[in-house]
Amino acid sequence: MLESHNLGWLIILIIIVIISVILHELAHGVMAYWLGDHTAKDAGRLSFNPLKHIDPYMSILVPVILYMLRAPVFGGAKPVPVNYNHLKWHEWGMALVALAGPFTNFLIAFLAFLIGHFTGALDTEGGYNPTLLFVFYETIVVNLGFMIFNLLPIPPLDGSRVLYAISPNIVREFLNKIEQYGVIIVYILILLFGEAFSGIMVGSINSILQFFYNLV
Numbered sequence: 001m002l003e004s005h006n007l008g009w010l011i012i013l014i015i016i017v018i019i020s021v022i023l024h025e026l027a028h029g030v031m032a033y034w035l036g037d038h039t040a041k042d043a044g045r046l047s048f049n050p051l052k053h054i055d056p057y058m059s060i061l062v063p064v065i066l067y068m069l070r071a072p073v074f075g076g077a078k079p080v081p082v083n084y085n086h087l088k089w090h091e092w093g094m095a096l097v098a099l100a101g102p103f104t105n106f107l108i109a110f111l112a113f114l115i116g117h118f119t120g121a122l123d124t125e126g127g128y129n130p131t132l133l134f135v136f137y138e139t140i141v142v143n144l145g146f147m148i149f150n151l152l153p154i155p156p157l158d159g160s161r162v163l164y165a166i167s168p169n170i171v172r173e174f175l176n177k178i179e180q181y182g183v184i185i186v187y188i189l190i191l192l193f194g195e196a197f198s199g200i201m202v203g204s205i206n207s208i209l210q211f212f213y214n215l216v
Helices: 004-034 056-068 091-119 130-150 158-166 169-192 194-215
Strands: none
Touching: 004 056, 004 091, 004 130, 091 130, 091 158, 091 194, 130 194, 158 169, 169 194
16 A cells, blocks of 8 residues: 555646646647637537546556556547548648647646746755655656657557658558557557667656756
């Protein structure tokens, strides 16, 4: 059983994950709306209501398990419905809708970094508050993890929509064929190459954090 201190941090982590996935999916829906598709709005997905977005497995169980295994935290939510035919610029519009989610996670991470850095919440020197440090650090790491994971070019992840927009027809046909198996493919790759994948995630997150520090 988790100690009360660790249980409290786990609850904080779940809250961070839920807020992050809600804003990620909202960004998809809002971008689609701006580009002419009202499908997400009509489905009630342009909402801050967690129940509209949360997938119990990908939004809570997977991130919690990864956290307890001390692996990079990532996950997802219920995909926002988008009608490709209603979007301006079609495949390029779909690419913009896809990028809106990871970009939102990047902005959340950067904002949390700026606030944490300039308030001293991310300072690990004497007198720091461990709970505040946890909140800001996990907000940064979780959102960068979501961004990197969702940018993988495997359907139905966001990176595949960008790849689709810039690819020739033969690649597009292949992406369409594996779409229904995409999540399974991602899980298999993580199971088979989990250590290497974890290393790439950690390295990417650390590189972005270093970029943040270089900016300030």
